[in-house]
Amino acid sequence: MRKLKELTKLYDSNAELFTEKGFLDAVIYIKEWSSLTDIEKIKKRKNRLKYNEIHFNETIQEKKKYDYEKSVIKTSELIMLFMEKTDIFLDIEMKNITNNYLFRISNLLYCEKFLINNHLSYKMINHVPYEIFEPLIEKINKSQEYKEYGLEGLFKEYKKMTKLYNEEPYE
Numbered sequence: 001m002r003k004l005k006e007l008t009k010l011y012d013s014n015a016e017l018f019t020e021k022g023f024l025d026a027v028i029y030i031k032e033w034s035s036l037t038d039i040e041k042i043k044k045r046k047n048r049l050k051y052n053e054i055h056f057n058e059t060i061q062e063k064k065k066y067d068y069e070k071s072v073i074k075t076s077e078l079i080m081l082f083m084e085k086t087d088i089f090l091d092i093e094m095k096n097i098t099n100n101y102l103f104r105i106s107n108l109l110y111c112e113k114f115l116i117n118n119h120l121s122y123k124m125i126n127h128v129p130y131e132i133f134e135p136l137i138e139k140i141n142k143s144q145e146y147k148e149y150g151l152e153g154l155f156k157e158y159k160k161m162t163k164l165y166n167e168e169p170y171e
Contacts, residue, residue, distance in 0.1 A: 004028050022111045040075050041117045049073065064169035068123055071161040078154040082106075085149050088146045101139040105151070108132065112158075123170045130155075130162040 004024060009022035019109065049069050056062060086106060112128045119125060137155055140146050 002032075005133075020067070026042055038076070038080060038113065041120075042073060042080075044120075045076075046074050052063055059167070061066070061171075064164070064167060068161070068164040068169040069156060071164055072116055072122060072125065075154070075157050075161045076113065076116050078150065078157055079116075080108050082109060082151070083113070084148050085143050101136045102149075104133075104141070104144075105133065105136050109154075127162050127164075127165055130159050133158070137142070 005028060008021055008024045008028070011017045011024065031043075033041070043082065043149055049066070053066065058066070083106075086102075108128050115128065133155065137146075137151070141152070
């Protein structure tokens with residue numbers, strides 16, 4: 001990474017190389033993002049959102065982006081809180097996965113967390129559709145675990161996030 005940063009300094013002094021430098025900068029940015037923990041990624045997103053909120057006009061399109069990005073951050077935090085409370089993701093000891101709805105929800109939430117945190121750009125995020133969760137939620141929404149692990153709030157925010165995503169805030 002250090003060599004890449006040093007290399008971009010060579011490009012700084014030559015306007016002809018501006019486009020090439022842009023690709024090097026993109027690689028550096030992607031590598032830096034990839035090296036962050038999930039918590040660091042959320043913190044970086046929050047800081048970026050706060051900066052954008054202060055420095056950019058809030059058009060209707062900007063408001064759609066802001067609401068979606070805020071929901072992505074909140075959903076990420078709720079997923080990570082759920083994962084801290086549980087330790088069932090990919091638990092190989094669980095034999096009957098067909099009827100173990102909490103186990104399946106946990107695995108799908110792990111996938112969602114990965115999809116959210118895989119890219120810095122919100123435009124690149126793909127979500128696990130809320131509709132996939134609905135039949136699983138129906139099976140456990142009256143359970144003690146559902147309440148204990150805060151799944152009601154998580155899925156309320158998740159549904160909001162996917163609704164905002166479907167409104168295409170980046171068109």
